[in-house]
Amino acid sequence: MGTELTLWRRTGTARIGVEPALLRAIPLRGVGRVPVVIGTAHIALVTYNDQAKTYDYRLLDSLGGQIWQTSLGNGGYASPVYNPDANAILVPFGLTSFAELNATTGATLWSLDLGVRVRSTPAKIPDGYLVGVANRLVRFSSGQVQETKVFPGRMLFGITSVYKNLVFGLSLGRDNEDTFTAVVAYDIDSLAQIWETRIGPAQIISCDTCGVSIVPELDQVFANGTDGSVYCLDAMTGQVRWTAPLGDGNSVETIWRSAPSVDQRYVLTGSLEGSLTCLSTSTGVVVWKTNADPLGVWSPSLILAEVAVVHSGTWLRGVNLAKGDIVWSIPIGFDGYTQPVELDGLVLISGGDPPDDGYMLWVNPRELADPIPAQVEYRMGETRDFLEINLNMTKDVKEVRLDLRLFGRSGDERFQLTPGGSFRWSGDVSADKRLAEAVVFGTIIERGQPRPFSLCIDTGVAKAPSVLSARTLGDNELPIPQATYTGSGGAVLAAVAATHGRALDPADIALAAEFMRTSIGVKPHHIWRGGAGRILAASRFPLLEMSNQVPTEIEVLEVLTRWEGAATQKENES
Numbered sequence: 001m002g003t004e005l006t007l008w009r010r011t012g013t014a015r016i017g018v019e020p021a022l023l024r025a026i027p028l029r030g031v032g033r034v035p036v037v038i039g040t041a042h043i044a045l046v047t048y049n050d051q052a053k054t055y056d057y058r059l060l061d062s063l064g065g066q067i068w069q070t071s072l073g074n075g076g077y078a079s080p081v082y083n084p085d086a087n088a089i090l091v092p093f094g095l096t097s098f099a100e101l102n103a104t105t106g107a108t109l110w111s112l113d114l115g116v117r118v119r120s121t122p123a124k125i126p127d128g129y130l131v132g133v134a135n136r137l138v139r140f141s142s143g144q145v146q147e148t149k150v151f152p153g154r155m156l157f158g159i160t161s162v163y164k165n166l167v168f169g170l171s172l173g174r175d176n177e178d179t180f181t182a183v184v185a186y187d188i189d190s191l192a193q194i195w196e197t198r199i200g201p202a203q204i205i206s207c208d209t210c211g212v213s214i215v216p217e218l219d220q221v222f223a224n225g226t227d228g229s230v231y232c233l234d235a236m237t238g239q240v241r242w243t244a245p246l247g248d249g250n251s252v253e254t255i256w257r258s259a260p261s262v263d264q265r266y267v268l269t270g271s272l273e274g275s276l277t278c279l280s281t282s283t284g285v286v287v288w289k290t291n292a293d294p295l296g297v298w299s300p301s302l303i304l305a306e307v308a309v310v311h312s313g314t315w316l317r318g319v320n321l322a323k324g325d326i327v328w329s330i331p332i333g334f335d336g337y338t339q340p341v342e343l344d345g346l347v348l349i350s351g352g353d354p355p356d357d358g359y360m361l362w363v364n365p366r367e368l369a370d371p372i373p374a375q376v377e378y379r380m381g382e383t384r385d386f387l388e389i390n391l392n393m394t395k396d397v398k399e400v401r402l403d404l405r406l407f408g409r410s411g412d413e414r415f416q417l418t419p420g421g422s423f424r425w426s427g428d429v430s431a432d433k434r435l436a437e438a439v440v441f442g443t444i445i446e447r448g449q450p451r452p453f454s455l456c457i458d459t460g461v462a463k464a465p466s467v468l469s470a471r472t473l474g475d476n477e478l479p480i481p482q483a484t485y486t487g488s489g490g491a492v493l494a495a496v497a498a499t500h501g502r503a504l505d506p507a508d509i510a511l512a513a514e515f516m517r518t519s520i521g522v523k524p525h526h527i528w529r530g531g532a533g534r535i536l537a538a539s540r541f542p543l544l545e546m547s548n549q550v551p552t553e554i555e556v557l558e559v560l561t562r563w564e565g566a567a568t569q570k571e572n573e574s
Helices: 466-474 489-498 506-519 530-536 553-573
Strands: 003-006 019-029 036-038 042-049 054-061 066-073 081-083 088-093 097-102 108-113 123-125 128-133 136-141 144-150 154-163 166-175 178-187 193-200 213-215 220-224 229-234 240-245 266-270 275-280 286-291 307-312 315-320 326-331 341-343 346-353 357-369 374-379 385-391 397-403 423-429 437-446 449-458 461-464
Touching: 019 042, 019 054, 019 326, 019 346, 019 449, 036 081, 036 341, 042 346, 042 357, 054 088, 066 088, 066 097, 081 123, 123 154, 128 154, 128 166, 166 193, 178 220, 193 229, 229 266, 266 307, 275 307, 315 346, 326 357, 326 449, 346 437, 374 449, 385 449, 397 423, 489 506, 506 530
Parallel strands: 374 461
Antiparallel strands: 003 461, 019 357, 036 042, 042 054, 054 066, 081 088, 088 097, 097 108, 123 128, 128 136, 136 144, 154 166, 166 178, 178 193, 213 220, 220 229, 229 240, 266 275, 275 286, 307 315, 315 326, 341 346, 346 357, 374 385, 385 423, 397 437, 437 449
């Protein structure tokens, strides 16, 4: 028999309200990134294939049918850019390069290696493309660099945006001993810097969706500052129109990862702590603030007429723009590299669980219904875990299938109809999804017609023999060690821990992550991996494992109780 242990604890309820219709769920081999609408009826999508180490580019029709696929070397924090003049799509690849693909066939027309890491989506301009890389702006076309403008002491990153005769981007700056992050405007013809406005301490964000947002009707530029404030700037002069301090005064941690979402009414910004804040576009006054999900808001929201569509944690949520109430939610998975976009009234977004089990999803936010009644039980074993799912369906449902490759099973697991009329699946599963929320996708055959559905499986609430409790937190069954590398994981996990009332030093997290990566094969950089759960639940640093000690069950339960208590207190105070 086992003891009930809550190894991942969330504050609040994950599923809220009704569920929008999931119209299509197309499996991808890898991590789907930001869908890009091409014209009125096509979608360009890049998928990171972790097995082949490639960026797989697809052109899909509006129903999800694949027109072509082209694979290039992986790398680059940038999204595809459509060039209607040449009927081409510009794509990043190979960390330092761009290629232009024929939009009809997917054939490579030309490629260009800039020689430095790409951290910016280029802007389409009349005579080609413009992008900020390293300390320079580069104008290029047809595989040739046309002009380069170097800015000493600066590092350019984020989406390259164009408005009137100006080009906007983010920049990391150093003047003598002073370092900072800034919004910068350049002249589109001469590439000369027109203005630079500082928005906080030096912090570079490597992400497809970071940058500035522009409201052309107001001549305003908006940015999330690294000091925890939202900035509204005059687009032509860089003068600060207003600022809205949203952070806690700690200017060290990254509290955002993407550009704010803006229209003439509202500015929406999400934080890694999981909050979603709505501000007045004209004044910067907070209209409302809600806790979307403790696992964080990692991408820009999609602003519709009355609802904002927000990807938070493993959930896609609809939030009432006037009041901030969450009115619908659907589990889609923790894909931190995507964002919701609109096509013909539908919401398109990549979902699934990185790095291997991605999906491209079509959601109808106007078609709402109660979610499928489901009972899920997850049990931990010695080398394999056990999963049981019961679904209560109407009598019109004749068959249910589930893709459980995420859990080491097949992509076509069949449910059994029980004498009581419910559908049941049970079996042993891989143990490497412990301490997380995992989303799986399936198909229901109802009245002879298939329809997709998604299901959230919380593997952090599980029954485990007490002897396994300490080892479970170690999560030492995960695959081979990764090569040593550095990244933003320390700052990200510290920000996540902050919402649970814990103050962690990013440097301590980095050392623990390096130990876990090289010594026991855990990949802790991503929150959906058990290694992150181990770090978040650590009673102290260095980790006990780093000095050949093993935490006892009492120590494990003590830190979890203290962690949850602090988070609950913080939630009540707010």
